[in-house]
Amino acid sequence: MTQQLVPLAAPQLPAAGLDKAAVLMLALEPALSRRLMENLEFDDIRTLSQAMSGLGRTDSAVVEQVLAEFCARADMMDTVVGSLDATERLLASFLAGDRVEAIMEEIRGPAGRTVWEKLANVNEAVLASYLKNEYPQTVAVVLSRIDPAHSARVLANLPAEFGVEVVTRMLRMEVVQNDIVGDVERTLRTEFMSNLAHTNRRDNHEVMAEIFNYLDRSTESRLLASLEESDKEAAERIKTLMFTFEDLVRLDAAGIQTLIRSVGNQRIALALKGASDRLKELILGNMSERAGKALKEDMATMGPVRLRDVEEAQQFLVTTAKELAASGEIVVADNRHDQMVY
Incomplete structure (x- = not known):
């Protein structure tokens, strides 16, 4: 009796791409698998790890076919060029x-x-x-x-x-x-x-006003003067939004006292050389009698000072006040809009 030969069935490849990826990762050298894993997102690593752990025993014939399919696809790609358009086209082929x-x-x-x-x-x-x-x-x-x-x-x-x-x-x-x-x-x-x-989209005038706050006085005056010639309305709006040295009068008592402690008497004395009487009274009124007297003596004995030095001292006070307001340590009342500016 002649024995009939029954052809062997072809090994069944995993149906899902994820299972094929799991087979591939397990078949590669650990060092190679690790390098591939390092380039995946955390969620992808977790998903692939779940597939690998649930894969079970895989016949060698299946492993060979997965590797062969991978190599065949790799051979077809002479050059790979990545771009936004190519990525978008690929995604559109299988995603909504x-x-x-x-x-x-x-x-x-x-x-x-x-x-x-x-x-x-x-x-x-x-x-x-x-x-x-x-x-x-x-x-x-x-x-x-x-x-x-x-x-x-x-x-x-x-x-x-x-x-x-x-x-x-x-x-x-x-x-x-x-x-x-x-x-x-x-x-x-x-x-x-x-x-x-x-x-968070800010008004352009507010952005420019903040930039102007950090300019030295001469540059600020020059730019505003030029802007007034070309766009007077914009220049006026920027000036309205700017926080200047004289705007320190908008600080409450606690704010003035915090500012004084932060900048020191020497800078205050120099800055007040060009200040209005109202601002001088506000600062002196929030100092102890002894500290106020010492400040007046410093201003009197200072003699003539360069305008540039005065402006730098005033700008330092303004910048410090803005930083303190931003951190919530002081509050600046905005009388123009009856709000609080931080």
Whole structure:
């Protein structure tokens, strides 16, 4: 009786690309696999690791075919040229339009940063103000993915009970699925980051006024005079928005006293040589009798001084006042708009 030969079935390749990637990573030398892993995002590493751990035993024939397929595709690529257009075309071949647009926006953004890296530059109070209206679980995801120091500052700015709820969710949180992280990213990008960019868009006159605040007096006068000739309205608006030496009269008593301690009597004496009587009275009135008397004596014995030195001393006081206001140590009342300027 003749024995009939039965042809062997071809090895069954893994159906999913992820499984093929897992086979490839396990088949390569550990050093090569490590180098590949180092170039992947954390979420991709986690996804690929899950696929590798659940792969089970893979026949050598399957491994050979995966490697052969990989080599065949690599051989077909004579030269690889990466570009924004090429990337966008590739993404569009398997992703929906809104997903492609979101990814490309990230790539084209500042240094191609992710939304999580961009959040690192958002003031903690601003971020907390937005997050306090979200679900605690969403906030837990956000705080678990940004820098711990920044998370701590944001957490401190959240309402107490809400903050405790967020901490509880973070303690109980397990591995977050990619689609959930993606939803949070899209929400942050479309609702928060875009609104933040819109609200942070400053008036050009305000920007120029701030720049003019740091100019020396002669340059400031020269530029404003030239601007008045070409655009008087713009020049007037800049002057209105500028914080000048005489604007120190808008400081309250506590602010003046903080400024005095920060700059020292020698600079104050020099700056007051060109100050109005109102500003002199305000500063002297917020010093002790002994310190005020010493300051008057310093001004009297100083004699004639160069205008440039006076202007530099005044600019130092203005700059210091602005820095103290920015850090919240003093408050400058803005009488023009009946608001507080920090």
